[in-house]
Amino acid sequence: MKPLSCLTPALKRSLRIGALSLTALLAACGGSGPFKLDDSYSAQGQNSRVRYLVMHYTAGDHATSLKVLTQRDVSAHYLVSDERRPTVYRLVPEERRAWHTGIGSWYGFTDLNTGSIGIEIVNMGRLADGRWAPYTSGQIEAIKVLLKDLAQRHGVSARNIIGHSDVAPQRKLDPGPHFPWKELAQAGIGRWYKESQAHALQAQYATRPLPSAAQTQALLRKAGYETPDSGVFDKATQNVIAAFQMHYRPARYDGILDAETAAILQSLD
Numbered sequence: 001m002k003p004l005s006c007l008t009p010a011l012k013r014s015l016r017i018g019a020l021s022l023t024a025l026l027a028a029c030g031g032s033g034p035f036k037l038d039d040s041y042s043a044q045g046q047n048s049r050v051r052y053l054v055m056h057y058t059a060g061d062h063a064t065s066l067k068v069l070t071q072r073d074v075s076a077h078y079l080v081s082d083e084r085r086p087t088v089y090r091l092v093p094e095e096r097r098a099w100h101t102g103i104g105s106w107y108g109f110t111d112l113n114t115g116s117i118g119i120e121i122v123n124m125g126r127l128a129d130g131r132w133a134p135y136t137s138g139q140i141e142a143i144k145v146l147l148k149d150l151a152q153r154h155g156v157s158a159r160n161i162i163g164h165s166d167v168a169p170q171r172k173l174d175p176g177p178h179f180p181w182k183e184l185a186q187a188g189i190g191r192w193y194k195e196s197q198a199h200a201l202q203a204q205y206a207t208r209p210l211p212s213a214a215q216t217q218a219l220l221r222k223a224g225y226e227t228p229d230s231g232v233f234d235k236a237t238q239n240v241i242a243a244f245q246m247h248y249r250p251a252r253y254d255g256i257l258d259a260e261t262a263a264i265l266q267s268l269d
Contacts, residue, residue, distance in 0.1 A: 050094065050154035051109070052116035053147060053161045054101055057123035057133075057174040065122050076100045076118035078146060086142045094154075104167035105226035106160070112167055117150055119143070125176055132178050140180055147189045158269070159224060161190040162247075169225065169243035170236060177250035193248060193267040201263035210262050213237065219265045220244060233257065 058065035062081050069075055069091055075098040079089040092098040100118030109115060121143065124133040147161060163179065164172040185192035211219065213233045220227040220240050228236045238255030245253035248264050 048154040049115060050117050050150070050156060051160055052106060052112060052167075053150055053156055054112065054116050054118050054167065055143075055161075055163045055175045055179065056100060056118060056120045057125045057176060057179075058120050059125040059174070060122070061124070062122050065120065069120060074099050076120040078117070078119045080119065080121045080139050080142050080146070082122040082136055082139060084136075084138060086136070086138045088142055088146060094150075101164065101167055102171075104164075104172075106162060106167045107224045108226075117154070119146065121175065123175070125174060132176050134178050135180070140183065144184060144187050144189060147184065148187070151189065158185075158189075158191040162224075163243075165243040165246060166225065169240045173246070177246050177253060181247055181250075191269055193264050194269060195267075198260075198263040198267040201266055202259045205259035205262060210257055210259065211266075216241070216257055216262070216265070223265065223268055 056076065058068070058079070060068060062083070065079060066089070069079055075092050077090065077092045077094055077098050077100075079091055081087040081089070094117060097113050098118050099113055100120070101112040101116065104110065104112050106112065121135065121139055123135055123139075126132055150156065151158075151161060161184075163181075164174045165176075181190060182192060184190045212231075214229075214231040216233075217227045217229060217231070217237060220237075223244065225240050225244065227240045228234060230237065233241075241257055241261065242253045242255035244265065245255070245261055248268075249261060
């Protein structure tokens with residue numbers, strides 16, 4: 001039996017580079033291959049490989065972002081342009097793994113490239129003068145539609161719609177403090193905290209001590225962050241606090257635990 005004898009040289013080249021699906025292979029053989037493919041049954045025991053939606057900024061302009069994400073060893077599933085009416089580029093099929101997170105962790109899960117969809121937004125990030133580039137209203141509206149669709153189709157929970165800085169707080173800052181997590185949460189996208197509870201807790205901290213370093217580290221781990229277990233507010237812990245603040249209290253993200261940060265951390269939905 002010679003299962004590939006029906007293939008032309010062009011089809012063989014397609015097979016070698018992975019461009020020819022099994023269905024297409026059998027069709028190319030005119031049904032004369034070594035087996036027939038039947039996909040009329042669907043197993044009940046399955047779900048999407050996608051557990052996380054990870055947001056990034058590109059730190060480059062439109063043309064540079066497209067080039068980097070398509071011609072180098074870094075990629076994302078989607079890229080949202082900064083045009084007046086944004087273009088959403090699908091650069092990697094959702095069923096395939098893109099290379100966008102690098103080393104990171106969320107609720108102890110570390111193979112984030114395999115279990116996530118990466119979304120890059122054309123945005124310069126932190127500028128030379130220390131300011132942050134804003135996102136456009138068009139980008140935010142496009143992201144709302146995209147995230148809502150992805151979360152619904154893949155069954156992604158609110159707490160798993162996150163930023164690169166959430167999963168890699170020791171080395172990443174994107175999508176930065178201008179990314180409107182609260183606005184997205186108000187649109188039903190992503191996790192937010194119980195604001196009335198946080199206000200009440202913050203007031204109570206006027207007369208009682210803030211959580212200790214060990215307690216804070218435990219609360220951050222409970223919220224999903226990979227956090228040291230040192231029992232002190234070391235630099236690594238401060239980086240995690242800063243990432244948390246950038247997500248939930250972006251007005252100040254100095255990495256110092258204060259009453260407002262502690263109250264928000266204890267009031268997450």
